[in-house]
Amino acid sequence: MERREFIKGTGSALGLAGLMASGVGSAESVPNASLSYQYQLNYAPHLGMFKHLAGDDPIDQLNFMADMGFKAFEDNEMKSRSLDLQKKMAETLRMREMTMGVFVCHKIHWHKPSLSSGDADYREAFLSEVRESVEVAKRLNARWMTVVPGHVDLRQDMGYQTANVIEALNYASDILEPHDMTMVLEPLNFRNHPGLFLTKIAQAYQICKAVDSPSCKILFDVYHQQIQEGNIIPNIDRAWDEIAYFQIGDNPGRNEPTSGEINYLNIFKHIHQKGFKGILGMEHGNAGEGSEGELAVIKAYQESDRF
Structure with a gap:
């Protein structure tokens, strides 16, 4: 069943707050609720985040996300x-814009x-995976892919490790640049x-500046950086020209x-005021369980987007 059919309708008087208070327990409990919201930033849920409200099918989940305004x-x-x-997912994304x-x-x-080790065999395996990922990205009309350079090499000075990572990313950029x-x-x-090599925004900024390619940028994960170094908004400002994704x-x-x-x-207000048009991935769990926990996620984003 198409989950968007649950959300369409005549706009029930039961809004988000009412639904949460009523203790919904399944997707079928939300047939006419008017929950959609026009977000100012491009927040991106993931599969499983709304499985109780949307069902297990990935396509139903994508349609539910679109119906919620994501x-x-x-x-x-x-x-x-x-x-x-x-x-199928690519077609659904296209149809739901x-x-x-x-x-x-x-x-x-x-x-x-x-990548920090400079091992030629590992580097070539990494580059082979980048080439494979280009085909996946084409299929999904995707522009971004995540790279984590891996563990620190305790047998090498950090300067040599940084040079090794930069060299590998230069090769990877050559693969990605022709495809934008x-x-x-x-x-x-x-x-x-x-024990990972890459931990701080300034370090990622240094590497991106050295690679000097539009195909090598920073993913600023606010959760990780709150734990690692804090100073979130100043670091966003300092590294802004190399940040492509949050x-x-x-x-x-x-x-x-x-x-x-x-x-x-x-934070969202600051990012919006800086004119960010990219994506902010919702890479987290749900604090609450079941349908109520999923509705709480929607409510939290609506509240955090009102600036």
């Missing part, structure tokens, strides 16, 4: 999905040196991902805005 979508696992599903956000373009080695595609480098925090998650908990300590209302 204009973008991201999927870290897109590359591993079947060709048939990729094509949604923009595809990031997917992870290569296998990330969490616990051993990778961009890899976005994601610094990750020490608590969730100890991801969202509150701290503690890595759930929706308003569930933790981060003032997302101010």
Whole structure:
């Protein structure tokens, strides 16, 4: 069943607040609710975020996101999905006028040196995966793909490791530039991902400046950077010309805005005032469970977008 049919209708008097108070328990509980909202920024949910309200089918979930007013979508696992599903999702995104956000373009080695090591065989395997990702991106009309350089190499000075990463990303940029595609480098925090090479925005900024390509930019994940270094808005300003993508998650908990300590209302307002037209990926869990938790996510984004 098309989930958008649940949301269409005559505009029930039961709005979002009323639905939350009523304790909805399934997608069928939301047939005529007028929940859609016109967001000022391009927030991108992921599969599973609204599975109780939309059902398990990925296409139904995409339609539900569109019905809720979301204009973008991201999927870290897109590359591993079947060709048939990729094509169906691409067609749905096209029909619903949604923009595809990031997917992870290569296998990330969490616990051993990778691009930082300078190993030629690993670098070539990485570049082969970038080439494969170009075809996935074409299929989804996607422009961005996530890159995580991997673990730090304790046997090498940080300067040599940085040079190794820059060299690999130069080769990758040569692959992506003809297709107008961009890899976005994601610094990750020490608590969730100890021992990684790339952890701070200034470090990513240095690397992007050295690569000097429109195909190598920064993914600014606010959750990771709140833990790693804080200073969110000043770092956004300082690295602005190299930031191509944002991801969202509150701290503690890595759930929706308003569930933790981060003032997302101010951050979103600042990003909007700077004229950002890209995507802000909703890479987080839901603080609450079931349908009520999913409705709380929608409510949190509506509240955080009112500036």
